[in-house]
Structures are given as C-alpha cells and as structure tokens.
Amino acid sequence: xxxxxxxxxxxxxxxxxxxxxxxxxxxxxxxxxxxxxxxxxxxxxxxxxxxxxxxxxxxxxxxxxxxxxxxxxxxxxxxxxxxxxxxxxxxxxxxxxxxxxxxxxxxxxxxxxxxxxxxxxxxxxxxxxxxxxxxxxxxxxxxxxxxxxxxxxxxxxxxxxxxxxxxxxxxxxxxxxxxxxxxxxxxxxxxxxxxxxxxxxxxxxxxxxxxxxxxxxxxxxxxxxxxxxxxxxxxxxxxxxxxxxxxxxxxxxxxxxxxxxxxxxxxxxxxxxxxxxxxxxxxxxxxxxxxxxxxxxxxxxxxxxxxxxxxxxxxxxxxxxxxxxxxxxxxxxxxxxxxxxxxxxxxxxxxxxxxxxxxxxxxxxxxxxxxxxxxxxxxxxxxxxxxxxxxxxxxxxxxxxxxxxxxxxxxxxxxxxxxxxxxxxxxxxxxxxxxxxxxxxxxxxxxxxxxxxxxxxxxxxxxxxxxxxxxxxxxxxxxxxxxxxxxxxxxxx
Amino acid sequence: xxxxxxxxxxxxxxxxxxxxxxxxxxxxxxxxxxxxxxxxxxxxxxxxxxxxxxxxxxxxxxxxxxxxxxxxxxxxxxxxxxxxxxxxxxxxxxxxxxxxxxxxxxxxxxxxxxxxxxxxxxxxxxxxxxxxxxxxxxxxxxxxxxxxxxxxxxxxxxxxxxxxxxxxxxxxxxxxxxxxxxxxxxxxxxxxxxxxxxxxxxxxxxxxxxxxxxxxxxxxxxxxxxxxxxxxxxxxxxxxxxxxxxxxxxxxxxxxxxxxxxxxxxxxxxxxxxxxxxxxxxxxxxxxxxxxxxxxxxxxxxxxxxxxx
Numbered sequence: 001x002x003x004x005x006x007x008x009x010x011x012x013x014x015x016x017x018x019x020x021x022x023x024x025x026x027x028x029x030x031x032x033x034x035x036x037x038x039x040x041x042x043x044x045x046x047x048x049x050x051x052x053x054x055x056x057x058x059x060x061x062x063x064x065x066x067x068x069x070x071x072x073x074x075x076x077x078x079x080x081x082x083x084x085x086x087x088x089x090x091x092x093x094x095x096x097x098x099x100x101x102x103x104x105x106x107x108x109x110x111x112x113x114x115x116x117x118x119x120x121x122x123x124x125x126x127x128x129x130x131x132x133x134x135x136x137x138x139x140x141x142x143x144x145x146x147x148x149x150x151x152x153x154x155x156x157x158x159x160x161x162x163x164x165x166x167x168x169x170x171x172x173x174x175x176x177x178x179x180x181x182x183x184x185x186x187x188x189x190x191x192x193x194x195x196x197x198x199x200x201x202x203x204x205x206x207x208x209x210x211x212x213x214x215x216x217x218x219x220x221x222x223x224x225x226x227x228x229x230x231x232x233x234x235x236x237x238x239x240x241x242x243x244x245x246x247x248x249x250x251x252x253x254x255x256x257x258x259x260x261x262x263x264x265x266x267x268x269x270x271x272x273x274x275x276x277x278x279x280x281x282x283x284x285x286x287x288x289x290x291x292x293x294x295x296x297x298x299x300x301x302x303x304x305x306x307x308x309x310x311x312x313x314x315x316x317x318x319x320x321x322x323x324x325x326x327x328x329x330x331x332x333x334x335x336x337x338x339x340x341x342x343x344x345x346x347x348x349x350x351x352x353x354x355x356x357x358x359x360x361x362x363x364x365x366x367x368x369x370x371x372x373x374x375x376x377x378x379x380x381x382x383x384x385x386x387x388x389x390x391x392x393x394x395x396x397x398x399x400x401x402x403x404x405x406x407x408x409x410x411x412x413x414x415x416x417x418x419x420x421x422x423x424x425x426x427x428x429x430x431x432x433x434x435x436x437x438x439x440x441x442x443x444x445x446x447x448x449x450x451x452x453x454x455x456x457x458x459x460x461x462x463x464x465x466x467x468x469x470x471x472x473x474x475x476x477x478x479x480x481x482x483x484x485x486x487x488x489x490x491x492x493x
Numbered sequence: 494x495x496x497x498x499x500x501x502x503x504x505x506x507x508x509x510x511x512x513x514x515x516x517x518x519x520x521x522x523x524x525x526x527x528x529x530x531x532x533x534x535x536x537x538x539x540x541x542x543x544x545x546x547x548x549x550x551x552x553x554x555x556x557x558x559x560x561x562x563x564x565x566x567x568x569x570x571x572x573x574x575x576x577x578x579x580x581x582x583x584x585x586x587x588x589x590x591x592x593x594x595x596x597x598x599x600x601x602x603x604x605x606x607x608x609x610x611x612x613x614x615x616x617x618x619x620x621x622x623x624x625x626x627x628x629x630x631x632x633x634x635x636x637x638x639x640x641x642x643x644x645x646x647x648x649x650x651x652x653x654x655x656x657x658x659x660x661x662x663x664x665x666x667x668x669x670x671x672x673x674x675x676x677x678x679x680x681x682x683x684x685x686x687x688x689x690x691x692x693x694x695x696x697x698x699x700x701x702x703x704x705x706x707x708x709x710x711x712x713x714x715x716x717x718x719x720x721x722x723x724x725x726x727x728x729x730x731x732x733x734x735x736x737x738x739x740x741x742x743x744x745x746x747x748x749x750x751x752x753x754x755x756x757x758x759x760x761x762x763x764x765x766x767x768x769x770x771x772x773x774x775x776x777x778x779x780x781x782x783x784x785x786x787x788x789x790x791x792x793x794x795x796x797x798x799x800x801x802x
Contacts, residue, residue, distance in 0.1 A: 021700025033691035037633070038640035039618060045709035047699035049629065058709045080643055094699065286658045309662050318658035324684060325648075325655035328676055339659075359687055377660045 007102070018051060025100030029107040029390070031087035035079045040071075040090055043079060047098045061097045069093050069123055083274060085116025092123060103127065105137040110363070110390040113274055113418040117141060121148065140392035143184045143457065146170075147204040154179060167202035182393030185209060185421075185457030185472050192476040209461035213475070217482040218465045223474060230428060230443045233263030236297070237381050237412040238285055243294030245284055254280045255291065256436035262414055262429075264380075267407050269423035270416045271454070272433030278416040279321070281433070282383050285414070286318040287311050299380065317379035321386045323370040327358035332369050339376035346372050347405045348398075364395025371402065382406065384415040388422045400426045424448055424456045424470045444470050498717065499786070501779045502772035503544075506718040507619035508626060509725070514611045516729040517769055518604055526741035527596050528762055529732075534603030536769025541606050543773050544613055556605055560598045567594030573746045593745040610772075618711065625708030632708050645685065652680050721775075728768040735761025 005012040007024065015023075028034050037043050044066065048058045066072045071089050074082065082090065088108060095103065105124065109117035121144045127133045128148070139145045146152060152169045154162040156179070162169045170187045173180045180191060186209025187202055193212075203209045238261070245255040255277050262268045270278050283289045285296060287303050296303045298316055306315070320326065329335045333354040336343060343350050350372060353365055361369060367387060374382065387403075388396045396419070403413050403426060417423055423430050424444045431441035432454065440447070448455045448470045452463070462469045462478070469475040503510070521533035541549065567590050574589025615623075617639050625632040653674075656662075662673045735741065740757035744750050752758070 017700060017703035021698065021703055024698075026695075026698040028691065028695065030691060032644075033688050034695040035640070036692060036696055037636040039636070041618075041711060042621070042636055042709070046633075046696075046701075049633075049706050049709050050700040050703060052704045052707050054707065055709055058707070079640060080647075091695075098699065283654070288654045288658060308665050309657075309660065312658060312660035312662075316658075317660065318655075320651065320655040320658070322651060322655075324687075325652040325680065326659065327683075328656075328680055359683070374659055383658070 021047065022051060022098045023101045025095035025098065025103045027088070027091050027095055027103070027105050027108050029110050031084050031091060031111055034091050035087060038079055040074045040077050040079060040082070043090055043094050044075075044097055047094060051098070058097075061099070065093050065097045069096070083116065085112050085119055088112060088116070088120050089123065092120070096127075101134065103133055103135045105135065105139070107139055107141075107390070108137070109139065109141050114420070115273065118144060121145060124148075140182055142182050142393075146184050146187070166204060170202050170204075178394045181397060186212065186461060188472045189213075189458070189461065189475055189479075192472065193479055206457055206460045209457070210463075210465075213462055213465050213479065215484055216465070216479045217485050220478065220481050221466050222468050223478060223481075232261075232429070233265055235264045236261045237264045237266070237299060238262045238414065239295070239297040240281070240285065241295045243281070243284060243291045243296060245280060245289060245291040254436055255284065258284075258294070258437055260431060260438050260441065262381075262412060264412055265407060265410055266428045267403060267413045267426055268415070269427035269430045270414065270433055270438075271418070271420065271423055271430055276433040277436040278433050279385055280436075282318065282385055282414070282416050286316060286383055288318075312377060314378045314380070316381045316383065317374045317377045318383035319367075319370055319374050319385065319387065321389060323366050324359065326370040326373055330357055331355050332358055332361075332372075335369065335373055336376070339373045341372065341376035343372075346375065347409070348372075348402050362395075363390040364392065364398065367391065367395070367399060368402070371399075375406075379411070381412045381414065384413065384417075386417055386419075387415055388417060388419045396422055420448070420454065420456050424458075498715070499779050499782045500717070502540075502775045503614035505721055505775075506712050506714050507615065507622045508714075509718050509722045510615065510619070511623045512722060513725050513771070514607060516725055518607050520729065520732055520736065520765065520768075521600060521603060524736040524741050525596065525600070526736070526743045527599065528758075529736070529741055529765055530596060530600040530603055532762065532766050532769055534599050534606070536766075536773070537603050537606035537610065539770070540610050540772045540776075543776050544610060552609060556602050559605070560602045563598040563601060564591075564594045567591070567597065575748045589745045589747070589749055592749060596743075596745070621708075622710040622712055625710055629706040629708035633706065645681065648684060649677065649681055652677050652684070656680075721771075724771065725768065728764045728771075731764030732761045732768060735764070 007015060007020070012020065035043055036046055041062065044062045045058050048061060053061075062075075066075060069089055069092070071086070071093060074086060074090065079087065079090070088111075092108075103124075108124075109120050112120060124135060124137070125148045128135050137145060137149070146166050149166060151164065152162070152166040153160055154169060154173065156176075162172055170180075170183055170191070173183070174191055174194075180188060183191075184204050186206060187204055189209055190200075190203050190212055200212070201208075203212045240258050240260050243255050243258040244253055246253045258277065258281050260268075270281065272278050280289065284291050285298075287306070298306070298311065303311065327335055329338055331354065332350060333343075335358060336350075336354075343354060348368060350369060353361060353369065358366060358369055371387075384403075387399055391399065400422065403415070406413060415423075415427075427444055429441055429443055430447045431438045432447070433439065445468055448459050449468050451459070456470055458469050458472050458475045462475050466475065466478045469478055517533060517536070521530050568586045571590045571593070572585050572587060574585075574587030576588035577585040578588055578591070579586050617636070621632045621636055624635055656673065656677060661676065662669055735757045738757055739752055740755065740761050742750075742752035
C-alpha cells in the first residue's frame, strides 16, 4: 500500500486517537453489527464515554442530537427491539454526539427498506444543507443520493474514473451502461433519449424527469398492444387459503387470512412495507412456521403430508434474507461439494470465486453463491427473501437474469422484495401485502400504473402524460413515438 | 413534604437499592441467628407481595418445596446433637439437627425471595449504573454481554431456519437433529467472529481506549436518595453492632444455646426489623400519596379530552 491520506492538511497517521475519533464520524453498512451496547441511551453515550467526557456534557449532547434527529422516544429502548432504519439512525446519532467535522458513510442504506432509507438520506441531507457538514458517502442506492450530492465520483476496478458535478458525470457515463444502470430513473431516461436533450441540464429527480417528459407530445398515450395478455398457468405450484398465524397465543395475528395461488413456472413477487407479513408468508410456505388456521398446498399436496423433511428434497427451497446464514464451509468450492452440485451444472458462472471464503465475497457474489447451494436441492419452487438487498444495480440485473433463466427451466420463483423497480422488471405477477393479507395481485402492468405512491420511478415520471410505462425503456419508447413538441410551444404543462 | 418527589422504593437510585439489598442479605447470612433470618424472610415475603400481589404462585410453590426439602434433609444426614427424638435405621434423628435445618431453610428461602425482588427491580440499566461506580470498563463489558446473548439466540434461530429450508436435516430423528445442530453451531461461531470484527471497528472509530472512560447513566442522586441511604446505613450499623457484640449468638450443636437477651438484642432486632420493612413502608407511602393526588389529575385531564376534535 502506498500514498497518503490527509485530514485538514495533516496526514491522518499524525492525528491522535482522540482527534480522529471525534472529528471523523464513521457509519457502516450493517446496522446491527455496529451497535456495541444493549440500550439506546448507552449507545449514544458510548463515544463520549470513551473520550472521558463529563456526565453533564454527555447528557446535553445526547439530548440535542436525539431531539434534532427525532429519535428521542427510542432513548430508553433496547437496541435489539429497533427496526433496521431506527438502528441506523441511532448509529448516526452515536457518531454525531461527538460533533464530527467529517462524516464517512459506507453504504448506510444498503440493508434498509426504501422508507427507512429515505428517512436516513433525509437526515444526511439536512446535516449537509443545514449544518454544512462534509459528508463522504459510498453508496449504490442512488435515486435519492445523486440529486443530493454536490460531487459525484465513480470508481471502477480500484480507480477513480469520473469525478465532478453529478450532471456532467452522468453525461460522461453514457458509454458505461453497467454503471449508468444504477443512476436515477430521470437521468437514465434522459440518457436513453440522448441527442434530443443534449443542451439541457441532466434531470436527476422525478420532478425534473417530469419536466423532461413534458417537452414531448402525448398524442400516443399508450404503447401499442402487442396482442399478448398474460395467462396464469393452470397448474398451481403453491396455494395458500385463509392462512392465519400468530407468534404466541396472546400476540396479534401476523397473517390475517392470506390467500394466493402461484402457477407452475411463474415469477411471483410479493411487495409491501415492513410488518405487512411478507416474510412470514414465505416462512409459512416453507413450513418453517405453523399457521393456526388455513391450508397451504405445494404441488397439490398439503404441507403436512410432506413427511421426514421430504418437502426440502427436490420440491421447495428457500433463500433467506441474510445469506451469510447459508454458508457452512471455508470456500465456495467446499460449499458446492457439500451441497452436491458441480460448478458447471449451474446456470451461472462462479468459476472465479470457487476458492474464496464465502464471507469475503461481495454482496452480489454472496447472493449467487448462496443461490447455487439452494439450487443443488433441485427445487421446483424457489422462495427468495429480499434477493436484492444490499446489491448494486448491475448485480440486481444479473440476479434478474439468473431468475429468468431458472423460470425457463420450469422453476417457480416466489420473491419477497421491497425493491419496486426489481419487481417491475422481473415479475410475471406482483402482490401487495398490507396488514397481514394480500390486498391486490396482478401483472406489473396492471399493478404499477394504477398505484401513485407504491410504484416505479418511470410511472411517477410519466403520470398524466402517458399510461402504462412501467420501466424507463418503455417511457423512452413512448417519448420517441410522440416526438418533441414544436419549438415555442414547449414548456407548457 | 411539599416538593419531594413521590417515588416507590424501586425508583430510588440504583446504588441506594444495591446497598440496601447487600445490607439486608449480608446481615442475614453472616449472623446465623434465627431472629434475624426470620425477620429477613418476613420482610422479603412482604416486599415480594407488595411487588407482585397475588401473582407469582409458581415461585411460592418452588420456595415452599425448597424450604421443606432443606429442613428435612439436615436431620437425615446430620446426627449431631444431644436430644434424640427417634431412631431410624440405627441412626438418631436429633432435635438440634432439625432446628439447624429449619434455620438454614429460613435463611435460604428468605435470601431467595430477596434475590427475586432484586432481579425484579434491578433492570440492566440500573446494574450498569452500579457497576459503573466500581469500574466503567466492567460496566461496558457487562452491557455488551447483555446485548450479545439474546443476539446469539436470534441468530441461531435464523441460521437453523435457513439451513432447514435448504435441506440440512435429512430425516426427522434425533441423530440427524444433533448432526444438524452441530453444523448450525459452527456457522454461528463463524458469524460471531465476523460480527465481532465489525463491532470492534465501530468501537475503534468512536475512540474506544483513547483515554480513561467515564460512565454515563440516566440517574441523578437526589435529596431523597441521600436520606434513604443514611437510613439504611444507620439501621444496618445498629443491627450489625449488636450482632458483632454477640447479642444474637446462636448455636445448635451440641445443644441449642442462645445469647442472653439484653437491651442490645432488642435494639438490634428492632433496627433490623425496620430495615427489612423499609421498601414496604416506602411503597405504601408512595401509594397513599398517589391516591391523594389522583383527583386533581383527573380534573385536569377531563377538559383536555373535550377539546379534542
């Protein structure tokens, strides 16, 4: 390793432990593992205790920081009972009490659901806008981060390839689709439309995207129907009827009459907020929890009829949210041997990773390695819990491709996800869960254009102008068909 | 009385509470006098009832069985003493051994009830406050341990579920179950080590070890805490000095002997009796004052409700 790192003109190595701890705040990716103590108040005090700060000063700093971030009501709680988003805000507060000058954030929202991620990004944005704090953030969830930042740096293969004001960097990224695919939807739309908009500033937010779409005519509102309509397969792979579940006798129902039917060979995405019962439904389908009422059938047979763990042999397999719980061995090769599958039998390529420790892989690679292990069971139904959590846009596209290949080989895939864009691009059908039941299900084109909040950025950008444009490509297609408004006529809403 | 905060015994500063339990249990354990242990048991029972009301039946059953067993076992195994009551299997059952057994039963069940009350009112926050007095480092280690143990349990469940749904368990039988559990445990250890590295980074980034730690806590010693502490210490000193002067001396073997009762015995017993009753008295006072306060509170809350849309 060579080179040098300076903080405020001084080499970092020369800073005392006290200076670097107080002046440079660091928040990492995993909300759970950064927390040191068991109670929120103690976690907030931890850094200042280390510096030997007197009790009264600690009390005051905690009070003002917690009030500013709006986490005052968490003060007395156990860290264990917080949601992921709350944990991450506590981690941020635990750093802010030390009054840092520089905040370093390492993918702070990768493990959070979209609502919690928004909340966190909001807090970070306020720190920068209202307090002028310097923030260095590594992130690949970019829809909100890019419009907020004053400088965007793009790294590839250990080198800094672009650096500058977000709009100009995005313009240069046109030739790098694998990086461009992670940029905000408005920017991607503008890039796809390309030459039409070269002189205008690059739109970054949905609002700016709407202005861009507003410059196009809307004589053709809908993409031409190709005469194809989706048919739900006749044979069901998984059926759930009136499924009720609660964790203990006195606790409230988590599942309140879930009913859904997924056909053989479908890709079915379950969407919904935290606590809506998505993951619990998946666990019930996998036989990991026992509903107190209702029927679950897998390939026409009730779950109870699968004796002696036979459900998990050549029938059904589940990939959990935390893929680290999947690995048992020291290398990927041993994992695959253990599971009884050869690398060349896989529908994707793991050859470069075979001799690495599973924990040392990137998020996307871990997901693929874990998927390989699960596929060794040759399941007919594959259950995925948040398969895109913590992945960058390119890795998400790769996972989507793999899942499509699996579908071609006849597999039924049921995925629980927060990721609206991922579901829109992949699913045959989507279901929205709320308060323990499936509220609606339909194809992405029935589902997303009807929603005004829980929907893709492309739908939000084209609302009122076009209908049925779920992805950026569809929105761009519609813009091209319609063409720009005549000059002088533009800008009208 | 105006201006003093109404609080129950459990709401006093944890240090005051900890000193109290140490004094009550310590004295009962070091003086083996039946008078003291009996007072300790009565006080513990009263406070337990005042905390739990009529619930806690299981614990009572457990304590009762323990009491009977302990009292019964001693005369069966110890044959010292001069007064033989009956002979079983050529072995004498003596009155002295019976009394000794009863005394230790009273002591142990009393201590058990005190400990139960202690764990009920000393939450982890309060324990940390007390250990923080002794050493801020110890307090941190405890806090981390308190967090880590349930975390470990939850991760076990997660890994077990993940592995089950991937076909780790081949059959529904005990051998296969044990084999699977062993592998789950090995994943858990790997995870814990990995998790530890992140936690260590997070601690280092926040300056762990750069200087002497202070110990933050949410408590503030108030006037009332000092008064209670003083009362505890005075009563303890009264009872302990009597015990030290031999006023409660008691021995079972070879025959039951008791110290002469003089003024020390009575004042010592009175001091200890008052000491064990302190929590109940304080809680009772708080309860009465709350019930006197209630009407005003209600009157205030009614117009507020009406204003709500």
